[in-house]
Amino acid sequence: MFHIRYPNVSIVERRIDDPRIIATEIMAGGEGIDLVGLQDSFMTISAAMLLKSGALVDLNQYPELAQLKDNCLDLFGCVTISGKWYAVPETIDEHLFQVDTTLAAKIGWQIPDGRWSVDEFRELARRVKKWNETAAEHIYLLQDDNYLLPYFFHAFQANHLDVFAGRADYDSEAYVELLRMWKDLNDSGLICKSFNRMKPSQRPDALLYDYRSALPDFGEYTCILPPDDDELSKYPVYSCALAINSNTPHLEEAVYFMRCYLSPEALRQQFYLNYGYWLKGEAPELDTRYIYEKVSDENRELWNYVLKNSVPELYLYDISRVQYNALFPALLEGQIGPERFAAVSRQLADMALGE
Amino acid sequence: MKNRFKTQCKLIALGAIPTIGFLAFYLVPLGMTFKYSFMKSAFDSVPAGFDNYSYVWENEYFLLGLSNLLKMGLFCCTFAFITAMHLSFLTLRHRRLAGLALAVLLLPLMIPSVCAVNLWKKVFEINILTPPFIAFFALTALFIWKCAGTAALILYTALSQLPQDIMDAASLDGCSEMRLFFSIRFPMIRPQAALAVLFLSMFYFRLYKESYLMFGLYPPEQMYLVQHYMNNQYLKMNAQYVSAAAGSLAMICVFLFSFTFVIRGKRYRLC
Numbered sequence: 310m311f312h313i314r315y316p317n318v319s320i321v322e323r324r325i326d327d328p329r330i331i332a333t334e335i336m337a338g339g340e341g342i343d344l345v346g347l348q349d350s351f352m353t354i355s356a357a358m359l360l361k362s363g364a365l366v367d368l369n370q371y372p373e374l375a376q377l378k379d380n381c382l383d384l385f386g387c388v389t390i391s392g393k394w395y396a397v398p399e400t401i402d403e404h405l406f407q408v409d410t411t412l413a414a415k416i417g418w419q420i421p422d423g424r425w426s427v428d429e430f431r432e433l434a435r436r437v438k439k440w441n442e443t444a445a446e447h448i449y450l451l452q453d454d455n456y457l458l459p460y461f462f463h464a465f466q467a468n469h470l471d472v473f474a475g476r477a478d479y480d481s482e483a484y485v486e487l488l489r490m491w492k493d494l495n496d497s498g499l500i501c502k503s504f505n506r507m508k509p510s511q512r513p514d515a516l517l518y519d520y521r522s523a524l525p526d527f528g529e530y531t532c533i534l535p536p537d538d539d540e541l542s543k544y545p546v547y548s549c550a551l552a553i554n555s556n557t558p559h560l561e562e563a564v565y566f567m568r569c570y571l572s573p574e575a576l577r578q579q580f581y582l583n584y585g586y587w588l589k590g591e592a593p594e595l596d597t598r599y600i601y602e603k604v605s606d607e608n609r610e611l612w613n614y615v616l617k618n619s620v621p622e623l624y625l626y627d628i629s630r631v632q633y634n635a636l637f638p639a640l641l642e643g644q645i646g647p648e649r650f651a652a653v654s655r656q657l658a659d660m661a662l663g664e
Numbered sequence: 665m666k667n668r669f670k671t672q673c674k675l676i677a678l679g680a681i682p683t684i685g686f687l688a689f690y691l692v693p694l695g696m697t698f699k700y701s702f703m704k705s706a707f708d709s710v711p712a713g714f715d716n717y718s719y720v721w722e723n724e725y726f727l728l729g730l731s732n733l734l735k736m737g738l739f740c741c742t743f744a745f746i747t748a749m750h751l752s753f754l755t756l757r758h759r760r761l762a763g764l765a766l767a768v769l770l771l772p773l774m775i776p777s778v779c780a781v782n783l784w785k786k787v788f789e790i791n792i793l794t795p796p797f798i799a800f801f802a803l804t805a806l807f808i809w810k811c812a813g814t815a816a817l818i819l820y821t822a823l824s825q826l827p828q829d830i831m832d833a834a835s836l837d838g839c840s841e842m843r844l845f846f847s848i849r850f851p852m853i854r855p856q857a858a859l860a861v862l863f864l865s866m867f868y869f870r871l872y873k874e875s876y877l878m879f880g881l882y883p884p885e886q887m888y889l890v891q892h893y894m895n896n897q898y899l900k901m902n903a904q905y906v907s908a909a910a911g912s913l914a915m916i917c918v919f920l921f922s923f924t925f926v927i928r929g930k931r932y933r934l935c
Contacts, residue, residue, distance in 0.1 A: 328899055329898070329899070332898055332899055332901055335901060336706035336707075336903050337706075354900070354901070358899075358900045358901070359901060361900070362705065362706075362707070362900055362901035362902055363705050363706075363707040363708060363901075364706075364707060364901045555707045556707050627880050627881040627882055628882070630880070631792050631880065631882075635791045635792045635793060636792070636793075639793055644793070653793070657882045660725060660882045660885075661881075661896070663723075663724065663725055664723065664726075664893055664896055664897060664900075
């Protein structure tokens with residue numbers, strides 16, 4: 310499609326691990342990087358910081374691209390910061406909590422239909438804790454299979470981190486309360502940490518299983534939305550996305566490439582994780598040669614709902630890494646309290662956003 | 665006459681190579697840095713006047729980094745120099761072991777920073793929760809361990825070449841060791857001591873590497889240096905602020921050098 314219009318332009322994919330090379334080539338322009346593949350959790354340079362510095366093109370400037378959005382589901386919240394649409398998603402991963410219906414029935418828990426609150430989650434934690442005290446077996450409330458941070462902290466960061474205003478709210482009472490809750494849950498033995506993306510048959514007895522993934526991975530499992538409240542009103546959605554370097558000398562070609570990328574024809578032929586199901590009004594049967602299970606209509610509905618109410622899952626990489634490597638272990642071992650955790654996070658964020 | 669001309673041409677040609685190198689690898693990039701510091705950003709080449717310099721000099725973290733750089737520099741270089749002086753005297757007292765001692769003194773400089781920092785992190789249990797004074801002490805100790813040996817080598821070389829008869833005459837006149845050091849030895853090795861301080865200062869500016877390996881992009885506030893500010897701004901694509909900070913540091917260095925040059929010039933004229 311692209312080469313019909315630009316037959317002499319080669320598309321070369323490069324993988325660059327050193328962030329300084331990426332920063333230099335983006336700023337230098339020239340024949341370096343025209344399109345940037347963004348993967349926030351692995352990049353030292355956050356997409357939000359790139360956008361703030363002017364390194365990424367605001368795609369809203371191009372009506373031809375904006376028109377193509379109308380063909381798609383309402384999913385662009387995950388690549389929009391402060392009203393600036395900065396990238397086209399390649400893959401989208403979101404959080405849905407998978408429920409062990411057998412355990413839910415055992416403890417007499419009514420699985421919520423639709424949104425449910427963090428207070429209800431706390432109530433559920435008390436119910437599971439009481440069950441563990443009286444029953445012969447131990448069950449976990451939540452198996453946390455997330456990269457770096459537990460869901461609640463991804464959600465807080467996504468809802469509160471404002472790179473443009475220089476705000477992170479780590480010292481707010483809401484954040485401290487979340488830390489306190491997480492510590493209590495761990496102390497009560499209700500949280501199981503894993504990294505393995507386990508199948509149900511391999512998992513320990515956990516009522517809820519939280520991991521971030523693409524729609525096909527949720528298959529026909531019983532899933533519910535993550536809990537929310539006023540502080541966590543939007544759902545964090547992670548995407549690997551493609552953006553345009555604003556310093557590129559090939560801006561016209563780059564914009565046209567994005568048009569091709571976002572076209573219905575290209576979206577239908579995408580990598581199996583978004584096999585055309587981003588297109589509005591189309592729900593193609595996902596090819597089961599490449600995915601594990603069929604996807605249920607309920608999960609598809611949940612998926613679309615989360616996308617409609619999504620914000621980008623943002624990382625201030627060094628801060629998230631410090632929280633994961635040092636602060637969370639110290640908190641869970643009782644070496645520091647939630648207030649100190651929040652104070653250190655606030656200090657780091659102040660530096661990162663105030664420089 | 666012809667030979668003299670040939671010799672002069674050869675000298676000019678030989679001098680041209682380092683001159684071109686200096687221009688190409690130092691002055692031209694410095695000029696480009698100054699140019700970027702007057703642009704709005706790397707993505708918008710609209711002239712920004714002195715806005716970037718205003719932003720940088722009004723930014724609390726740049727000022728924090730600068731003050732930490734100076735405070736820590738004074739502390740690290742002073743203690744490293746004192747340590748080097750002690751080491752050089754120790755080596756002087758045991759001249760038979762001088763060869764071995766000098767090899768041992770230079771060894772820390774040859775150890776890769778990653779290895780040294782990993783060792784230090786284990787010894788001092790360094791992480792973001794380490795109390796700031798322990799983190800400061802750990803970084804200072806690393807600097808002294810790594811760099812004092814080189815300064816000690818320079819001082820030992822200078823001290824070992826001092827004429828012994830002057831020391832003997834002073835001792836015979838009843839001069840104490842302290843008086844001997846401050847009134848005779850130290851004034852005689854002042855140029856070499858200045859060279860040792862210069863080397864320590866050069867090494868000190870490179871301490872950012874060890875600090876980054878220990879603490880990452882955002883260390884405790886007491887350890888936050890100007891280099892952190894500049895590196896982080898670069899990773900955020902704010903080339904204009906990096907350039908303004910670099911330009912400011914360059915002007916400070918030029919000012920200090922000029923000031924020293926003028927003072928030395930006045931002193932020589934007085935003499």
